Every structure is written in structure tokens, then in C-alpha cells.
Amino acid sequence: MKQRVFSVLVENTSGVLSHMSGLFSRRGYNIDSFSAGVTSDPRFTRCTIVASGDELILEQIEKQLNKLEDVIKVTVLRTGESVTRELMLVKVHSPKPQFELSELVDRFHAKEVDVDYAHESVVIEVTGTHGKLDSFLENLESCNFEILELARTGITGLTRGIKDLVLVNEDGEISRTL
Numbered sequence: 001m002k003q004r005v006f007s008v009l010v011e012n013t014s015g016v017l018s019h020m021s022g023l024f025s026r027r028g029y030n031i032d033s034f035s036a037g038v039t040s041d042p043r044f045t046r047c048t049i050v051a052s053g054d055e056l057i058l059e060q061i062e063k064q065l066n067k068l069e070d071v072i073k074v075t076v077l078r079t080g081e082s083v084t085r086e087l088m089l090v091k092v093h094s095p096k097p098q099f100e101l102s103e104l105v106d107r108f109h110a111k112e113v114d115v116d117y118a119h120e121s122v123v124i125e126v127t128g129t130h131g132k133l134d135s136f137l138e139n140l141e142s143c144n145f146e147i148l149e150l151a152r153t154g155i156t157g158l159t160r161g162i163k164d165l166v167l168v169n170e171d172g173e174i175s176r177t178l
Helices: 016-027 055-067 099-107 130-142
Strands: 002-011 031-038 044-053 071-076 082-093 111-116 121-128 147-152 156-159 166-168 174-177
Touching: 002 016, 002 055, 002 082, 002 156, 016 031, 016 044, 016 055, 044 055, 044 156, 055 071, 071 166, 082 130, 099 111, 099 130, 121 130, 130 147
Parallel strands: none
Antiparallel strands: 002 044, 002 071, 031 044, 082 121, 082 147, 082 156, 111 121, 166 174
16 A cells, blocks of 8 residues: 655635545545645645555545645645655653653754653654654653653645746736646
């Protein structure tokens, strides 16, 4: 089974996320990760969807996404041609200041964003590729740190350069696709 990352530029209208999720549920496709946020232009939202399946299913997903009314452009984010990141917050049991934990946080370019000595916990923010976050968790476990809570945003990303750039004029019309 393959995994594919789709960057979907959509009009920022009510119901657009429902239409996209409905596409997946009606056809029995699974969403591995989904993130969405408004772009620099508040008329548009960029969604990043990670899906798994064989080549035929992944091609079908791309075609079906392109057919949705509010979708402006679907771009496949390929390794090497795009930049993808994910954010994770992880709460770790830490009864006292731990040099080993701080060293691990530094090694992964993470941040301790909340230290609560009264409740013996530290919240750590890690940003990076999906693999980097998984590796951080493996290192926490191998160092015997107890993970109390965990939250991940899902992957978001953009293509490198200007190859798949979409420019929209003030009237909302696509004026140029590079």
C-alpha cells in the first residue's frame, strides 16, 4: 500500500470540508492525516490530505478531488519536490529537572513549552517531518520517559519553487497557474 500527500486549494466556503470528507467516506477511502487552514488570502483554504491505497485508488482520489465544485487546484506533494511538516505536542512525566530529557529536546530542535514541577510534567513541542516526530517518540520511550498525553496536527506542506503556484485575481478568477 502506498501513501500520497495531496495539497488542495479550495474556496473558503461553508461545507467545503464536508464535501471533501464525504468524498472519502462514500467511496470507503481512508484519510491518514488531514489539516486545513486559511491562506494569505482569506477567500481560500489550503488542505493537506494524506491517504493510503494502491496506485489506482490514489489516482481516483486525485480525480475525485478535482471534480469537487469548490476545489481550485489539487497538487500531489512528492518527496524531494515539496516541503512537509507536522507539529506535535507531547506531555512527559518528569518528576524533577532531567538533563537527559533536555538533551533529547535539544537534539531534535524541539522546545519545552510548559514545565509544571508541581505536577511533574513537561510539554514539549516538536516540529518536523512525520519520521522525525516518530523518531522523537521512540527516543523518549527508549529513555524510559512516560508519555502522559500526545497531540499531532497532521502533515501540512507546499511544493518547492513556483511550479504549482496558483495566482487568483481580485474577482476570484485564476489569472495564472505557473
